Amino acid sequence: MHIKTTRPMGRTIHSALAALGAAALILATGACSSEIEADPAASESAASEIAITAPWSRETAEGQDAGGAFMTIANSGAGGDRLIGGSTPAAREVQVHTVDMTDGVMRMRQLTDGLEIPAGGTVTLKPGSYHIMLMGLAQPLTQGETVPLTLTFEKAGAVEVELAVQPVGSQASMGDASDGDDG
């Protein structure tokens, strides 16, 4: 980068700062962001076909206000779909979350735009990854019981599942190979 030395340094810095300020403003207003449409048009109009297997959750203690729910969601339809939320008598609020682990820090994030279930694809909600967050539990989840959960998909609408409540140390559905019982 070449700076003309005939120009007073102060003015150069001043205009450089002005450019930086403008850049910061552009960044702050998000004028540089662009929405990329990922869904092919064909998938837009086609119906989805949602099937959910091995839905489970962990037992919770009294006074524990939230729990996670996990499952495998398959879409055998020609159209993509999105899991956008749900409801259950067992909790005040049902949200779709994901976990990110960077530099030893656990960060949980709500997927406010939902979770994409691509046409012909399978998405697994599992520990350390996507999960359903049950917030504001009405009562503790007890090992061995089942909890009704209605999931809401953008296209498929309401899909009902029964969560199997497993021991707190579970890492997978007892239906799968589980490393899970802490006894």
Added chain:
Amino acid sequence: MADPFPELEEEQTPEERAAGQKTFHKVVWVLVAIFAGIGLLALFGPDRPSAPDQPTNYGDTVGGAFSLTAPDGSTVTDQTLKGKPFAIFFGFTRCPDVCPTTLAKMARLRQQLGEDGDRFEIVFVSVDPGYDSPEDVGRYVDLFGTPIIGLTGSDEDIAKVTKAYHAYYEKVPVEGGDYTIDHTAAVYLMDREGKLQSIIDYQEGPEASLAKLERLVG
């Protein structure tokens, strides 16, 4: 370098070509300004708490004085724990995944150590006093089928203990007015003097963790 405006190739007058180059230079300058802006924001932007490096870099500075409340209302301090090694983990009871996974793993490892498993304490500190009363923390740690010292405290108490351990935590809002908490997912292994001996990383295998615990109680 490829011409950034190949469409300008078609029947350009020299003036048009010069104009094209000027536009290109402007674009480059704008990009330079934006990246410089990002750098400047990162350096001098609003103070955002950043996640610490792996706490192992801090060595002897990890640990130290703290005072927290046990489920029965009693006070537990660093001095209370002195004389016995302990494994300490920071989390919150509404944590849907990492906390139960970690505490269950610690419980399993303790079982694998057999009698040696009684030679260290497992300590869980809730960094969410807004939701977790000391009693809540007590009921939560009871789920894991092994004695775990469950602690929490006032916001100031939590700020002090997390600072002492270089543990990161931050409230993050979610829809509906609620929040979740980002936090360090490592388990700190402290010797009987309360000094850091090693760290169990969330993503490491059980064999590595077991070897560290064997060294801790050895």
